[in-house]
Amino acid sequence: MESGVTAIAQPLNILMLSTSVGALGSGLGGGVELTLRNIAVELQQRGHRVQVVAPTGSVLTHVPLIEIAGQLQVAAQTQDRTAAIAIPEDAVIANMWQYAHQVQQDYDVLINFAYDWLPFYLTSFFDRPIAHLVSMGSLTNAMDQVIQQVANQFPGTIGVHSRAQAETFAFADQCRSLGNGLDLVLYDFCEVPEERLAWVGRIAPEKGLEDAIAAAYQASLPLQIWGAIQDEAYWQTIRQIYPNAVVQYGGFLPTEQLQRSLGTCQGLLMTPKWVEAFGNVAIEALACGVPVITYRRGGPAEIVEHGKTGWLVEPDSIDGLVEAIARLRDIDRHTCRQQAEQQYSMAAMGDRVEAWLRDVLGEVEG
Template sequence: MRPLRVALIASSRHPVGEPFPGGLEAHVWQLTRALKRDGHDVTLFAGPGSDPDLACGVIDVRPAPTSSAAREDISMPPERFMNEHHAYLDLMLRLSGELAGRFDLVHNHSLHYLPVAMAPMLPTPLLTTLHTPPTPWLESAMAASGQRGRFAAVSQHTANSWEHATGPLTVVHNGVDTECWSPGSGGDRLIWFGRIVPEKGAHQAIAAARIARMPLVLAGPISDHRYFSEMIEPHLDDTVRYLGHLPTSELSSAVGSSVAALVTPLWDEPYGLVVAEALACGTPVVAFEKGGIPEILTPACGRLVSAGDVEAMATAIVETIGLSRSDVRAHAVMHCSHRRMVDRYVELYRELVSTAQFFPMGAVQ
């Protein structure tokens, strides 16, 4: 079958490159690389500073060309909003104008409303992957676009949360590169990794590790400095250490040399990429039962506990560290691999291209 010409749209807020600001950037980076390796012609539109090896087209977020008179208008939205609005407006107009005909389809991973709202202008189908719970901006764009385009969700939980606006959705679980996230031998410490923000609940992992009387390391970008300084930093000592924001190779090594990973979301995690990454390293997981995580984690590779229950998490650690690391790794290879994810997306791409028309949301399964 002939290679496809695919335009991928990322979020403009962070560069798509290592060390990754979050799971969305890691996902888009992995998908882009895998599609290119498979021989497809891929152009990624992403924020400035993205991985140069991906040969990105830039979503040029810069000051919007508004006059001083316009900026003085009392209805003027915040500058960041206007800059993002202008950047995505410019991109979508280019995709429907000067870049029309260069792509077989557009795959949107941004969290912005304009790619969805402007889908009817494109000469090619638009597939949007929903990575978040519902937002008013995206729901409005879906309604305003006349339900044009195709939507997928990263978990059944996320699909269910959007169904009132989209109808039934195709689910394509996120995947991880099980070669990059390679098996490790374990160790005598716990690990927590991810974006350090309140909703990810790293402070809860510290509390559970204290109760279990086990050492803990944390890794990830400090996305909320106030939260880190007030809720994390005061608890750092010889038994709780912060490793920093690590590139994938170092993070994989840190996860693989840990006896278990703690995953503590205080919000409905749309998927839970850190769970899949830990399992790929053979590291079992103890996680709060939130969002899409129960779709990944089984009793053979970890334990689920009620959200916020650090006592239950501490108790579950004892059970979890006795699980077979080879079985944990096998579960990840079977259910969480990027190969499985990429193949499913390519199926959807070809389905859209072959029909040469747009589908109502959720109409094709």
């Protein structure tokens, strides 16, 4: 699908700073990696000059990339709500933002993709405006406080992916909901699936993989799992709990390989134990024609059209998942693909992001 009409009259010079919990392409950054890639590609296609800064070892095709060395940051979702801010020695997040400060005059606007305290704290020390795309809901008091401060001092600069995500913050009305989008050319529609289910995501406790395994086992269907193992102990524990479940782990795959395998599945299970900001994998599945079964929690519940492109299940209900699995054949896979095309194209996402950047720059100029 072609890009929409450019909302910004003059091309912009844009510096994007990636997540600091893992290299692009590693899977450790979760949905942020795909989101950054798609936004960068779409804005570049619209004539903007885009430069991405990311940890050493990152892979990003067709977009200029600056790799920065340093120690990776601990993922925020592993921290307690009252956890203190901690920055490792030779932190990559500090090195990335030191570089950004040095080159900021070459850019019109910076976009922060890191859910980390430091970029928010540094915002007032930059001469160039910073648009922050927040990738998670409320997790720690320290993060809530610093994001709130930026929202107050720099109105309109806080972007989120869904209203459910925004509503986890006390400053929900100060957040700009941007959704996400996909390069639909990369996703092939599959009309006739195999008798198996899919689960895709970082393998960590907040993703609730154990519920998907339990439901697939009760439904007597194999479960194909893809994603980076972020918590090895958690992965080993749930495999021991369900030793007889037919589970196949396919590792973390790039988009082309993932969509080819995901598209052949009968349905995708999403079982988050927390409020997902969005759920890129949901729209990836829909783009392949795969219905989505998800808990009625967070961003995925805003994506799935109940009874049309999947089923919404009460949170943490294994029985509800099993009942929905039995009704997967009621979903028209063509309708799933149509929803992706109508709501989650690169063009639609690009329009939303451009409008946001226009408003961020308007606030500075005005």
